[in-house]
Structures are given as structure tokens and as C-alpha cells.
Amino acid sequence: MYVIGLPIADRQENALLAIQATYLPDRHLFALWTWTGHRSGSAPTGIGDPENLVLALPVGERGAIESVEVATAVVTPGELAGLTVDGLAPSAQAWRALLAAGTPVADPGSHDQSSCRTGQADPPDVAGVPLPAAAHAVPDAVGTAIVSAERAARVLRETQALDGELAHVLDATLRPYQVRGVGWLRETVAAYGGAVLADEMGLGKTVQTIGFLQGRADKPQLVVCPTSLVGNWVHEIDRFAPGLKAVSWRGGAVSAGAGTVVVTGYPTLRLHGAALAGEQWATVVFDEAQALKNPRTQVSKAARAVNAEAKVALTGTPVENHLDELFALLNLTVPRLFAHRTQFRRRFVRPIEEGSATAAARLRDAVEPVVLGRKKLQVAASLPAKIHSDLLCDLTAEQERVYDAVLSEALDEGFGSGLQRQGRVLAALTHLKQVCNHPGLVSGDLGELAGRSGKLDLCTDIVATNLDTGDPTLIFTQYRKTGDLLVRHLSEQFGIEAPFFHGGLDATQRGDLVTRFQAPDGPPVLILSLRAAGTGLTLTRAADVIHFDRWWNPAVEAQASDRAHRIGQTRTVTVTTLTSATTVEEHIAAMHNRKSALTDLSDAAGIAELARLDDDALVDILRRKREN
DSSP: OOOTTOOHHHHHHHTTOOBEEEEETTTTEEEEEOBOSSSBOOOOOSSSEEEEEEEEEEETTTTEEEEEEEEEEEEOHHHHHTOOOSOBOHHHHHHHHHHHHOOOOOOOOSGGGSEEETTSOOOOOBTTBOOOGGGGOOBOTTSSEEEOHHHHHHHHHHHHHHHHHHHHHOSSOOOHHHHHHHHHHHHHHHHHSEEEEOOOTTSOHHHHHHHHHHTTTTSOEEEEEOGGGHHHHHHHHHHHOTTSEEEEOOSSOOOOOTTEEEEEEHHHHHHHHHHHHTSOEEEEEETTGGGGOOTTSHHHHHHHHOOEEEEEEEOSOSOSSOHHHHHHHHHHHOTTTSOOHHHHIIIIIHHHHTTOHHHHHHHHHHHTTTEEOOOGGGGGGGOOSEEEEEEEEOOOHHHHHHHHHHHHHHHHHOOOSHHHHHHHHHHHHHHHHHHHHOTHHHHOOOSOOTTSOHHHHHHHHHHHHHHHHTOOEEEEESOHHHHHHHHHHHHHHHOOOOOEEOTTSOHHHHHHHHHHHHSTTOOSEEEEETTTTSSSOOOTTOOEEEEOSOOSOHHHHHHHHTTTSSTTOOSOEEEEEEEETTSHHHHHHHHHHTTOOOOOTTSHHHHHHHHTSOHHHHHHHHSOOTTO
8 A cells, every 4th residue: 555755764664554534624624644553653745734633533552532633634625535546544435435426414413413422433324434433533622522423524515515506606716614614604603693703814704704694695784894894895795796785884874675785884883883773684794803802892882782683703813812802702793602701701711811721621612613713724725825815995084085185186286298297197196195005194194193094004903913813914015104104103003113124225234124024033014115125035934915005017016925925935925905995096906907007107108108198087097986
């Protein structure tokens, strides 16, 4: 028998080892591993992504089932089905047979039958295929039970069926773990009336949620999110779910019927919550739900007053500072399970604060049915090398006012002709794009920075998440003034010193800055000039890249993103572009999507291409599209 890529030192002992396959239901992936008869062997190599997992396996002379760490290779269902090697154990053969069969499995019964005690014998065959214990040896948080064969097979078959269903109603190709996320939301809401989807940032919580909303369109639904993301939610629903109608709501009468998704911001919920509470919603989704971590605030009280059949919280950081924040989300979404804060504190918070590992395991076990949080490393087998996330940011009222004033002033002065026209077009573009970054960059009012720019506030939220998770971040901007503003803002908000890599630094300063950032204890955020840092640098300590403003040429942005996505990078790189909705930046984004962007605006040819437009066509590009 042949085992993929075993090291020479292990070949003699492992010569007859077969490849086992354990299904990971929450990820819709498989872990491949080997067994010597008394311990786990080397993980197969040459396929999938290596990961050490805790599985429930027999250990010791008596073969007692215990949770042990096993070296595995994690693969997608398609990779397992296409595996062409000898030496597949019964667990791998059984899963391959089920993947090929495409037959429904028997009803496993009620939700509380999803695990079996670790000391029990193997359960019966599933759909005529015997599933040995190794095929579903995923232990629970406290190590007393494993996923049952019936549940593992049911999740596999339902996820495959759901993949086909979603392909007909969503204009998106979901990755295996995302399809499972939609299915998990369905089954968890059906069982408990709510759920907390806590995937790491960049894994697509929005599109998973839209897939879930698509299946509940018989009544109106509600999404509440930070104000800066209202436009993005409307855009993403329109983009991915043509069967749904998304409308933004800022107060007044609520008019929503079947198939409608009303999207509103947290400040609107706080001010006009009574109007929303008077409606009957099929679903309410709270995005960036850490905004509700304090149950005593007005916005949290308004959230609890919303009358919905299902409440779903989305957050990459369910716990930012202390466990009471987690209780607030659980009490909001599944109050039947988590109704008493005092009991929660007595059972979990106090003993965990005192260092009790048992209480921590108990808490994981208690929340496991209603909280799903996957990390990029856990689903790497189904991720590309780079994840692109394009976010639309709503303008604040101040930004709208300053943007319109800047454009009116440009129109009053006129664009002229010839070289004068090119200069005036560039000046107008620069001022409008700076307003998108922050109105103070044009008005000169740079007192309090927070709350005045939708883009800055959203960037702050992303950085806050990365600080909590310990993920270093690169932020690119075209403008020196914007970079200085970001340095100051991050210092005021988080007390961190973010270095700024720009054209005013000499070669020695630049080299020292890169060395400092690449060090294990380097600064958590590095701000970079798009032009000065667009090529030649290696910044692989970061796997999160933010483009704070948009450049006309997408190749320039791509080159900058590749500062993190280079040889030496071991993680999936998340690239987030921030675009101010209704502005010239949306026009730039549309040109990127059509792959017909203008040349670099520092070149005379690029300016000339815009300047050749007549005034009406030029103004149409520059003005705010209020109807959006």
C-alpha cells in the first residue's frame, strides 16, 4: 500500500498504514490522517493543508477513547473524492462512497441526538454505508462525546444538496465552508430561534447571511449594521440575491413586504426603534454585533425590542474585552438558552477569570450549538491565496455637504480647455477623493476625526478587529495628508504608533521601517503611500491589506497588495478596498470591474483621457449619484 509522501524515517513503521478520513461538519472539509495501531502516524503530504487537530481516538493498552492531537492534511470533499492512491482505510472509503452515491440519509432524529458518547459502539450503517468511528471522531468541547455517524452523514448530504439549491438562487459561487455556514444558520435558527455567526473577518459572513435570508423571503426581513455599511449591504444583496429587494431605511414609515430586506444603521435603530419594533420580521440580522455588547445602552434595548422570528448576530469578535459581552449577544439571539446573566457569571465568568480550564471547556460546550466561528487557517483548504473584499462606505452628512460644495465650486470656476483643463480636472478629482477620505482634509477642520467619515470609521472597525486577533495590517493611501491623518487617528483611538512609509523618507529610513515592521514584535499597523511602497517591498508579517482610497489603475493596487502576498507568506491574504458610495470612487470601482480603468493619473495621458470628456459627461462622473 502507498501512503502519500511519508518521511523516510517513518516508512518502515507506516508501510502498511492506511489513510483515514474524518469529516469536519462545521467546515464541510475532511481531515486525512494515519494510525499505527497504537498512536497516530505522519500526516499524508502532497495534498491539502497540514493542520494538527484534536480527534477522539483509542489510546493506551486498554484502548480508551480520548481526545488527542493528530497531524492531519485537511482537504475539500472534491479533493477526497478525486484522491487516486492506494491504502484508503474504511473511513475514507465510506466517505468516498457517500460522496459518490448522492443518496439521501435517514432522519437522524431530534437535534439533541447529534452526538454519541465516546464509549459507545459504532452506530448503524448510514444509507447502507458503514461509517466506522474514525469517520466521525470529532469530540465535543469537554471530550465526553463525538459527532454521531448519523449527524455527520446528514450534514454532508444536506450541505451538498444546499450547494445545488443556492447555485440557482444566488449569483455567487460559495466555498464549501460557506455553504455549510448557510446550512448551519438554517438548522440552528430552526432549533433555537437564533444564532451567532462569528467567522473571522474575510471569510464571507455577509454572503453566507444573504444565502440564509434568501430562504426566508416569505416575510420582510431586517438588517441592522454600522451606518457606514448600509450602502454596502444594499449593494451586496442586489448583487448576490436577485430574488430579494434591498431598501435602505433612515426613519419614517416602514413599508416592507415579502422578499424585502430593510437595511438600517444602529443610530437609526436607536432613534426610530419603535417603528421597527411595530413590524413582524421573519429575520433580523445584527452585523458587527459587538455594537450591542453593552445591554444597558439604548441601541441594545431597541435591538431586543425588534419583533422577529429569528435573530442572527454577525461578529468577528464575540468577545472584545470580557465574557459579559458574549452573554449580551447570546441573550439577544437565543434568550431561551441564556436568560440569566447572574447564572452565566457564576457558572462561567468567575471560574474562568480565576483560571479554571474546566469552566472554559464547559463554556465552549454550552455555546457550541449556537455559535459558529471559523478561522482562515481552519478553512484554508477551500480558500484562495488572496481574498478580495470590496466594501462600499456611506458618506456622512458632512461629507455629502462638503463633496457637493467642492464640485459646485469647480463648476463655477469652469474646467477651461487645453492644459488648463487637465490641471483643473486633476484638482477637482483630488479634492473630491480627499473628501471621501475625510471632509477635514478639504475643509481644514481637523479637530475631532471620528464619526465624520464613513470610510475612516469602517477602517477603524477593521483595525480594531485585527488588533483583537493579533493580525498585523497594511493600510495603503495615495495621499500624504491622509496618511498623516491615519497615523494620528490610530494613536488617538488605540494608543498605537503606526509608522508611515512615504516618499519623503530616505533609503535608510525606509529600510529601517520595513525591518521594524517585519520583526515578530513589530508595530500592529503600517501605513504606506501607494506609490512609494507599491513595488519592491516584502511585508509578509501582515496578511491583511486595506486600500483606503481608490487608484484608477487596478494594477497599481494589485502591486501594492502583493507586498504581503509574496514568497514567505504562509497565510491567506485578505485585501479590502474601501469605496465611498455614490461618489466618483464608485465610478472608479466600476471601471475596475470592467477591466478598462484609465492609466495612472500621474501620467499626462490619463488626465488627458478624462479632460477630453465634455463638461456634461465629466460632471456625470464626478457628481454624487443620490439615487443610489
